[in-house]
Amino acid sequence: MITNRKIPSTKINPTRGGIMKKTILALLTLTLxxxxxxENKSDSPAGTSGKxxxxxxxxxxxxxxxNGVGPxxxxxxxxxxxxxxxxxxxKLFTEKCTQCHKLDExxxxxxxxxxxxxxxxxxxxxxILNPEEMTKKHPEAKKLLAAYATQMTFQNVTVDDxxxxxxxxxxxxx
Ligand code: HEC
Numbered sequence: 001m002i003t004n005r006k007i008p009s010t011k012i013n014p015t016r017g018g019i020m021k022k023t024i025l026a027l028l029t030l031t032l033x034x035x036x037x038x039e040n041k042s043d044s045p046a047g048t049s050g051k052x053x054x055x056x057x058x059x060x061x062x063x064x065x066x067n068g069v070g071p072x073x074x075x076x077x078x079x080x081x082x083x084x085x086x087x088x089x090x091k092l093f094t095e096k097c098t099q100c101h102k103l104d105e106x107x108x109x110x111x112x113x114x115x116x117x118x119x120x121x122x123x124x125x126x127x128i129l130n131p132e133e134m135t136k137k138h139p140e141a142k143k144l145l146a147a148y149a150t151q152m153t154f155q156n157v158t159v160d161d162x163x164x165x166x167x168x169x170x171x172x173x174x
Contacts, residue, residue, distance in 0.1 A: 037169055058139050067122035071136045071159065081171050089168030096155040097165070103172055106129030108150050116173045121166055127152070128162040 048056075055065035063073070093101075101106035115124060119140075127134050127141065131152040134141035145151060157165070 044150075058137070060137065064138070067120050068124075068126030068130075068141075069133055070126030072122045072125045072129070074122075075123060077165075080168075082167050083171070085164045085167040086171040087168075089164035089166065089171075092157065092161050092165050093168055096157065100152065101149070109148055109152060110144060112169060113172055116166075116170050121170075124166055124169065125159070125162050128165060129154070129159065130155060 011089040040161045049062075051065065055062045058065065060069065067075070097112075101110070101112050104111050119127075123140075131141075131154055135145040135151060136142075
């Protein structure tokens with residue numbers, strides 16, 4: 001009789017779903033581990049570039065060697081110059097920096113008009129935010145300290161202030 005026929009269940013077995021989830025998680029973990037190991041490999045001496053070796057010589061990471069030592073620990077995104085921010089930066093620069101820096105003359109510190117050509121944005125931010133550690137640890141800042149025989153001091157600026165000053169320095173570099 002037709003009524004005795006078993007109709008196959010279409011319900012998803014909950015235990016099977018659980019196993020699937022676990023398998024996917026396990027696979028994800030393995031993938032992440034594999035990626036992690038890959039990264040470690042590029043740190044090994046065999047893959048070390050000349051610049052990395054130089055950085056190591058100074059006890060710095062490659063990032064620190066190129067971008068300074070301080071609170072800015074990764075590359076920042078810069079777009080077109082933000083003129084409003086640059087105006088704020090100009091005001092801050094006049095208040096807090098011009099007693100030691102001019103744009104075009106050597107003064108107590110180096111001339112800064114072309115500093116955005118000489119240094120990375122992150123290097124400039126770290127120098128503004130962390131000048132004392134910079135002259136202790138970074139070879140370029142050390143050289144400047146030796147040349148100018150003055151230690152730049154922290155001017156009580158926030159990261160946003162420093163970024164506004166950076167915008168101003170970008171705007172004057174023509
Ligand atoms: C007390 C004087 C003094 C003040 C104030 C000062 N600086 Fe400096 N700055 C220096 C000196 C000197 C150096 C060279 C490094 C050193 O000896 O610390 C320097 C280095 C720098 C550098 C690195 C230049 C390069 O070629 O790498 C930047 C950028 C800079 N200053 C920006 C600023 C900004 C922006 C301000 C204001 C927030 C400021 N400084 C305030 C004296 C000063």
